[in-house]
Amino acid sequence: MTGPVVPRSKAVVSRQNTRDKHPQLGLWFWEIDRVLLLLVTLLISIGIIAVAAASPAAAERYSEGTVRFDQYHYLYRQLVWVVLSVPVMLIISTMPKERARRMALVLACIFLFCLALVPILGSEVNGAKRWIGSGFAKFQPSEFLKPCFTVGMAWLLSLKVQDRTLPVVPLSALLMGVIAVLLMKQPDFGQTVIFGTVWLALLLLSGVSLRIMGWLFGAGVAGVIGAYLFYDTATRRINDFIFQTGDTYQTDMAHATLTAGGLLGTGPGGGEMKFRLPEAHTDYIFSVIGEEFGLIACLGIALLYVAIVVRVFVKLLDEEDQFQLLAAAGLTTQFGVQAMINMAVNTQLAPSKGMTLPFISYGGSSMLALSLGFGLLLAFTRRNPYLVRSPYVFKWSGK
Template identity: 75%
Template sequence: MASIPGFGPVVPRSKTKVGVLSRFGRDDRSSFSLWFWEIDRFLLLFVTLLISIGLIAVAAASPAAAERYSGGGVKVNPLHYFYMQLAWVVISVPVMLFISTWPKDVARRVALSGAILFAFMLVLVPFFGEEVNGARRWVGWGAARLQPSEFLKPMFVVGLAWLLSLKAQDRTLPLVPISGMITGLIALFLMKQPDFGQTVIFAAIWMTLLLLSGVNSRIIGWLVGGGVAGIVCAYLFYDVATKRINDFIFAEGDTYQTDMAHATLTAGGLFGTGPGGGQMKFRLPEAHTDYIFSVIGEEFGLIACFAIAALYIAIVVRVFVKLLEEEDMFLLLASAGLATQFGLQALINMAVNVQLAPSKGMTLPFISYGGSSMLALSIGFGLLLAFTRRNPYLSRSPYVSRGGGI
């Protein structure tokens, strides 16, 4: 056995052990290993936690939803919505992971193509859409039915990010009016459904990306003023907005849903009644979708609600902290826009449940029941994971630039 003076004998390492370790080490250049070291594992952990929480929450809300939709000789299985959500998770998670493996330019091109496709489908909704609960937001039939606006959101973010990133190449391009016209057309078709909540999200994403792209502060001021004027006009001339705002501010009309959501949320106190112990949820409409946050409050307590809110905040903060070192304008805008869309949707849903915002019919990301919502959010988060990947080998080679060129 060989030895080194002063250090004793050299014990050979097991070849099998070295081989196993090298398969997951940084020196392994296989596709899976590169993906594993490039992916933001904190974001992956956070979204896995949200999906797991969502399955537990849907299982808790499923008996209430099943009782509500049973009738006319039809008996819905108490765990029907849990089983359906589990099936959608099994479909959606692989889609998210697959998209996260795409090179950034491939993810951009696919998202731009998707933006065109789902924008076209959005135009078709008023003519061929299916009406559900007084709103025409769906196209297709049966299991093939989907909500185009849900899928358009992440694609819109990427498309808008690409458009505004062109400013770095030619500052004379009229990108603000072009992007404004696109956003305005989308808002017009959303309001015809009607879907005022989604309209607010699309407008907020546009404003956020304009701000991050470095447009003149005077333009931002005009846009803020225009936004306020738009809300006033919506209140005066758009019946849906008028009703929602009056119901929220002046307690006019039927406020049963929001009142019951608040009562259900606080019924469990700090620690909740325990899984399956909630009773208020049986009186709550849409307990498994729009108001699932209230069901969580009743059965798992307000502490659980605070923890979920903190998890959403952690995802958004994590993305923005990573972007502090990002030099590519497109990647910065796309990642920031996707994080904004994700965080804003969660904020609006939770605000409705605690009576800080009027009812909007918006799902809680990765927690509320819904096939279109789960799949669309998985696509969006897959794009976010793809855009926030960082190559661990870039800093090792003097021939590789930050932009990935050679």
């Protein structure tokens, strides 16, 4: 026996007709989190403006001999990467959740293999071997592995719901250990911190006991102490940051550039400190924004990142699917921690690291990898709005 038919408004009928004419596009448009899409669009737009501001400084620094770069050389290249990356993000966001998960798992295996090849085939830049390939085909495997690792770890830990006897925690620890060793050999301490933070966050969300989390926290502290004692890169960075024993030019200049413009900045193109700043277009672009657009603009950007993180976690409060909960939370944690580390370095709250500011810093690998990760996040946060807003329609039809 069926219940009474619940009448639908003309607006609902009109939206239904629109989806019937364009089923795939209509379904994507009504299921996608348009607030998240708007926020990431704002970040990408701000990134283009920021790279335009930093490009003259970077072009002057990297022009040498007969090789002279146009002052907007890096802006033009960034526009190319944006044109390539945004469609990647949108296409991935249209995928059904199961297909997006399978794609991420396959890519995780591929990029983990590439990461293992870095010590053998990688090219060295600024004393670190993190890249594979050359020219336009040069990429950083760890950047692409991050979102795929997060989804893979979420899938592995979600299996515990189906069978609690599966040793998913030891397996995840083994995988994390392998990745940490490969990253530390490059060396890339900053990426190791991000991978480890995401892993711990997923363990906590998956329901691992507080006793195990306590042991893992203790192991993490021991690992940091061990890195300080026996890992030269970590020893140097920590000593430079805490005891000011080494070269602190980069972080000192980043802080000076950040505060040079005051609250409102010098105006677009008016910055002078940026020409003395290393990596103005990548690691320290946040400082360039501070000089030319002011500390208020920097605060606004920080709030944009906070808004994205809060938006996702609030949306996940009523999520029932364990995998989708872990995957979306993990991708958001990765995104937020990377932004936090970059801004902390620019404000002298953390030691110098080669960490880009998501969707704002210049970089092909970074832009493509972030688009891959955010596309996955958009795919895993898609929801049918009628299941939430019109529950009675489905109730009476027996669904």
